[in-house]
Amino acid sequence: MAVHSLEFERPIIELEQKIEELKAFNLGGFANVADEIENLEAKKEKLIKDVFKNINNWQITQLSRHPLRPYTLDYIGLMTENFIELHGDRLFMDDKAVVGGFCFIKGDGGKLNGGQKVLIIGHQKGRNTKDKMCRNFGMPNPEGYRKAQRLFKLAEKYFIPIVTLIDTPGAYPGLGAEERGQSEAIARTIYTLLNIKVPVLSIVIGEGGSGGALAFGTGNLVLMMEYSVYSVISPEGCASILYKDVSKTEDAANSLKLTARELSESNVIDGIIPEPLGGAHRNAPLAAEALRRAIIKNLEELKKYSGETLRDERIKKFRNIAK
Amino acid sequence: MLLFKTKGKKKEQGKLNIPEGLWIKCPSCSEIIYKKELERNLEVCPKCDYHFRLKADRRIEVIFDEGSFQKLFEDIIALDLLNFSDTKKYKDRLKEDNEKTGLSDAVVSGEGKIYGIRVASSIFDFNFMGGSMGRVVGEKIAKTFEYAISNKLPVIIFSSSGGARMQEGIYSLMQMAKTVALVSEFNKMGIPYISVLTDPTTGGVSASFATLGDIIIAEPRALIGFAGPRVIEKTIHQSLPEGFQRSEYLLEHGMIDMIAERKDLKDILKNLLILIRQ
Ligand SMILES: [Zn+2]
Numbered sequence: 001m002a003v004h005s006l007e008f009e010r011p012i013i014e015l016e017q018k019i020e021e022l023k024a025f026n027l028g029g030f031a032n033v034a035d036e037i038e039n040l041e042a043k044k045e046k047l048i049k050d051v052f053k054n055i056n057n058w059q060i061t062q063l064s065r066h067p068l069r070p071y072t073l074d075y076i077g078l079m080t081e082n083f084i085e086l087h088g089d090r091l092f093m094d095d096k097a098v099v100g101g102f103c104f105i106k107g108d109g110g111k112l113n114g115g116q117k118v119l120i121i122g123h124q125k126g127r128n129t130k131d132k133m134c135r136n137f138g139m140p141n142p143e144g145y146r147k148a149q150r151l152f153k154l155a156e157k158y159f160i161p162i163v164t165l166i167d168t169p170g171a172y173p174g175l176g177a178e179e180r181g182q183s184e185a186i187a188r189t190i191y192t193l194l195n196i197k198v199p200v201l202s203i204v205i206g207e208g209g210s211g212g213a214l215a216f217g218t219g220n221l222v223l224m225m226e227y228s229v230y231s232v233i234s235p236e237g238c239a240s241i242l243y244k245d246v247s248k249t250e251d252a253a254n255s256l257k258l259t260a261r262e263l264s265e266s267n268v269i270d271g272i273i274p275e276p277l278g279g280a281h282r283n284a285p286l287a288a289e290a291l292r293r294a295i296i297k298n299l300e301e302l303k304k305y306s307g308e309t310l311r312d313e314r315i316k317k318f319r320n321i322a323k
Numbered sequence: 324m325l326l327f328k329t330k331g332k333k334k335e336q337g338k339l340n341i342p343e344g345l346w347i348k349c350p351s352c353s354e355i356i357y358k359k360e361l362e363r364n365l366e367v368c369p370k371c372d373y374h375f376r377l378k379a380d381r382r383i384e385v386i387f388d389e390g391s392f393q394k395l396f397e398d399i400i401a402l403d404l405l406n407f408s409d410t411k412k413y414k415d416r417l418k419e420d421n422e423k424t425g426l427s428d429a430v431v432s433g434e435g436k437i438y439g440i441r442v443a444s445s446i447f448d449f450n451f452m453g454g455s456m457g458r459v460v461g462e463k464i465a466k467t468f469e470y471a472i473s474n475k476l477p478v479i480i481f482s483s484s485g486g487a488r489m490q491e492g493i494y495s496l497m498q499m500a501k502t503v504a505l506v507s508e509f510n511k512m513g514i515p516y517i518s519v520l521t522d523p524t525t526g527g528v529s530a531s532f533a534t535l536g537d538i539i540i541a542e543p544r545a546l547i548g549f550a551g552p553r554v555i556e557k558t559i560h561q562s563l564p565e566g567f568q569r570s571e572y573l574l575e576h577g578m579i580d581m582i583a584e585r586k587d588l589k590d591i592l593k594n595l596l597i598l599i600r601q
Contacts, residue, residue: 171530173550173558178568181578182549183529190503191535211487211499211530211549218500232487232496232527242409242489255407256492266404268493315508318500319465322404322458 004067048278057253063227068281072122072165078288089146097136098144099124100151119155122165139172142185149192161199164216171212189215197307204228224260226275231258365585379431379448392435413490420451428459432467438593443471447483454484457491461498468505478516482533486526499531539579541570
């Protein structure tokens with residue numbers, strides 16, 4: 001756990017370790033130790049609240065990329081049933097940086113009964129080194145986008161709502177990616193998703209990095225998890241290109257106004273999904289439950305409209321941004 | 324989404340003393356060219372065929388019938404929505420580039436005629452903040468399509484851009500969705516949208532409307548791609564093959580319909596407009 005913590009989380013982690021030690025020591029169940037544990041738990045909660053009250057944009061950016069943060073498949077595992085992953089773009093290969101498939105979103109109380117059928121498409125990052133390589137660090141090649149286009153059209157064919165989960169540093173800047181038309185793949189994905197005649201809900205769950213994120217970002221409603229970010233460029237990239245000084249990353253994160261709160265205040269996004277105290281990685285099931293509720297609630301609303309209306313409204317929404 | 328500040332390899336300045344203003348050195352073959360001759364040759368090097376970048380107004384002269392181009396939507400001007408400041412204030416950068424180029428932003432839009440055929444068009448100017456796409460560029464592209472829809476005109480867009488304008492943050496990113504939304508609305512009309520890619524077309528512009536043309540034409544040796552070559556080199560830790568991300572490479576890989584020499588471009592556009600008009 002300690003290896004996977006951010007600097008500003010350290011006091012919290014240290015306190016947590018102390019509590020764990022006490023718990024291990026207190027297998028006998030001594031009352032005074034139990035009191036001490038309870039005391040420390042309260043202290044921990046207050047500490048997390050204090051740390052997170054004054055959290056800055058750069059810290060939020062780090063949280064959005066936290067190595068323990070739930071990824072697309074984690075959320076799928078926690079909030080869906082019968083997920084059937086579908087592979088391949090039918091043109092060149094299966095891009096593992098993008099996962100997609102049909103499933104039921106669980107109903108209230110974890111019941112399948114009343115569950116909502118959806119197509120989920122999301123960027124997928126890897127957890128360990130091997131997995132990270134396999135997922136290309138969540139950076140899709142053109143085939144990931146073309147797989148998504150194929151599945152969007154399938155969902156339209158069966159009139160099944162689409163949920164996109166966004167979590168990528170960006171589309172992969174590689175030789176093969178360019179050779180096989182990364183630009184066209186992204187442009188065509190935006191085009192396809194804008195025109196799909198079913199409800200589309202786009203949710204940034206982690207990193208919303210540039211055009212590679214926007215390709216999945218043209219939903220009828222766009223939501224962000226509380227500690228996710230969405231930006232035209234990473235703070236590091238912005239610092240190095242515009243500030244010509246990599247040490248200006250924090251300033252860049254502030255200037256870019258990339259947090260859920262800022263983007264919600266300026267009406268670029270439609271809502272924020274609250275995360276558990278201390279961030280989604282501290283309680284993945286709770287984060288998944290918040291995500292599940294948001295999906296069910298917002299799809300209920302979108303399902304009231306015809307496919308044509310949903311398409312037209314989506315086009316209008318993005319036409320009118322910062323008009 | 325990177326902005327490209329300079330292009331080509333800068334060779335050592337020779338011993339020749341070049342009088343300012345009359346002569347220009349070709350960045351590709353280093354030939355010293357008489358400016359008047361370069362102009363007569365539509366800013367293409369007579370020795371090596373290097374296509375110099377064109378200012379928007381010069382592009383209009385080269386492509387549209389004399390005096391036929393009417394600028395539109397000139398009242399849309401940049402807003403500093405994020406109150407952005409890096410080494411310089413965004414407001415100051417806008418002012419500087421406005422003074423430098425005489426343009427209000429990186430794209431000029433309007434209606435013009437090609438051999439008498441009416442066309443709605445947007446023309447990028449790389450000299451204004453690297454042709455980057457922020458709110459003004461996105462709006463003007465969108466309005467070009469809307470104007471074309473109301474007047475049933477074909478659209479031709481001449482791109483030259485480093486991508487999204489970072490100083491406008493998320494708003495610049497959203498212009499990708501905005502412009503693509505309008506391409507899709509325009510596509511209901513059954514009228515051609517021709518995308519002309521000129522040096523360079525990258526990032527948020529290449530990954531939105533520019534690669535969605537019914538017909539995609541590129542000028543010779545233009546840099547066209549999603550990521551900038553330096554970013555790719557840094558990512559994959561290997562040097563890139565000769566001609567990578569140039570027009571000829573894209574043609575070879577099936578990404579564009581054709582490459583057109585600047586001197587032929589107007590005629591090709593005319594022929595296409597006649598052929599694929601309903
Ligand atoms: Zn030359």
